[in-house]
Amino acid sequence: MLNTLLVAAAERLLNTALELDPSFATSLEKLQHQVLAVEIRDWQQTFALTYTGKSFMLFNNYQEQADCHISASIATLSELKDPSVLTRLIRQEALDLHGNLNVAQAYSQSFSNLDIDWPEQLSRYLGDAGAQQLMQHCQSVKSRSQQLSKVLKSTATELLQDELKVTIHPLEMAQFKAHTRELKQRTAQLEQRINQLLAR
Amino acid sequence: MKESQQKTTDFGYKTVAREEKASMVADVFHSVAAKYDIMNDLMSFGIHRLWKRQAIACSGVRKGHRVLDLAGGTGDLTAKFSQLVGDTGQVILGDINDSMLKVGRDKLRDLGLVSNIEYVQMNAEALPFPDNSIDVITIAFGLRNVTDKDAALRSMYRILKPGGRLLILEFSKTDSEALSKIYDFYSFNLLPTMGKLVANDSESYRYLAESIRMHPDQETLKSMMEDAGFEQTSYQNMTGGIVALHRGFKY
Structure with a gap:
């Protein structure tokens, strides 16, 4: 239940970011209803993120089919910022990837372009x-x-x-x-x- | 003897004629409808939101699905499903009680959710849908109020599409003795008092506590689902078994 509570809090944060940066929603438009599942091997937990066109939904313990499913350790996930290492990580079996890679890349792109005008x-x-x-x-x-x-x-x-x-x-x-x-x-x-x- | 062959049924700890239960349950919900959401938050300390989140995560609802949120009350699950199914899907908020439906409809409209939601007053024992027409059915904290649970499960099985699934979120039995004692004290002493103070109705909340105790335990409900035809049935306990989420598929 604690995990679910933390995930609910993270979902709230994501949706707040969505309200604070109007261009964030525009960059997510093509990702509507696409589910990105990320399995973190260190925690043996799968998280799923989807954008419904109005808000984000984030789930833990996700066992359903996703459009893109990534399985890796936290250390490997942090390396993923550089797309050129992808092939090497897959070959080293540090990363498992099923489904549409574009979904993961598009989510990553949208989050890196997030720019909240704080003033x-x-x-x-x-x-x-x-x-x-x-x-x-x-x-x-x-x-x-x-x-x-x-x-x-x-x-x-x-x-x-x-x-x-x-x-x-x-x-x-x-x-x-x-x-x-x-x-x-x-x-x-x-x-x-x-x-x-x-x-x- | 099967539930459907008996002449009497439980209403909390009381035994009443089968035909009376629906109207007695209706009276309870007419009485609590206006304060339903605030009481849910108060009674469960907000944890009901986490139980429902877990049900949504296990529902597998996707864009274009047709979802029935049975005994959907004030529409907590419907609100999320409506966003998940998108414009090409549909969510039907079904409840036997028109007061609850009205509260649910007002709440969802206020949230701006209108395009893909239908509101239907219905009896879970005889669902007004054709065979094989629904992708996912959820019934959250509603099954224990149904008079003939076996008939309701058979009716749900009938309308599910092959590959569809049923999710039942319901109070259940905890296996921890300490938790059980605290829970009993809370249910029979604090809960009716809170009901009296907030909704000015202690009897309805006494019924709630009693109906939870009369509801089948995890294994019994699982076997009832199997008897109705569901396959790959399973359940997961939440908050020490106070609530269980049952899942079954139709193939």
Whole structure:
């Protein structure tokens, strides 16, 4: 039941996004009544998404025939943003795909084009000037926090690598890897020699 | 002895003449129709929406389907089905009670759902449709109020298309003793009080609690579906078996 509750909440979010971006509905028009089922292997759950022309419907525990059925782990699904990896993932059996691939691609395209005009939406409550100021403030907070996290990251790296010497430098790691590879090759050569000697 | 051969039937914990049950149930629903939705939310703490979502996910309803939402009451399932079947499909909201149908019709019209919904007052025991004419039938929290459940199941089987399915969402029996005790206390003490406070009608809600206890358990209902001709019958318990979703196919 908890899963169903979470899926209901996700459906509500999707439908809110649909109201907030009018172009979202236009981009979904050709997908009306097409069902995309996604089986997440890590959770052994199948979710189905369909757009009815008015709203989204999202279901869990879906056992029906879908227009496009994708089965993969969460890690694989995140790789799917790049369409060129599709064939490789199918060959590696990391991804199972049945039905019409265009349905999955069209849904993915529509979601990536989702662009909610937040100042416009917020202006109803705060007025134009208020909404614009709030958005500018949010953007500056976002860029400042990104910069801060970059600085923190580099400081932490320096501290751990150079000052405290808790972790090794990437160059040291690369050198270690090269040494290991060489050792592996030598061991293989030695193994071959021993085999040859034994074979005599 | 088969249900249909008996002269009396249950009405909650009371035993009444078979011909009286329909009108007594009708009185209950005439009485609660106006406050039906708010009481559903209050009584189930909103969980009835999740039970219904699960039924829709299992229904397999697609564009172009003809769906019968039997005992559809105020149209919760119909609202979703209407969107799923699209312009080429049709949803029939059927209920024996005209007060419930009126409330359902007003609610769905307010939601802007008009083009593909029909409202028909009907008795589940003698459905007014030709053989093999419906793709999916759902009956949510309605079967326990039907006088002759066997006849109703046979009637549903008759009108389903081959490949069609029936979904029955209904209160059932929980197998957890602790949950059962809490549930009994809630049903017989709190529920009628809530009914009295919100809908000014404690008797109807006492009937609701009693009728749930008199309804066949999961396995009995499954075998009744099989007796009516349904195949691949199965059920899934929800909220510890307080509610069960039965599913059966016609081939």
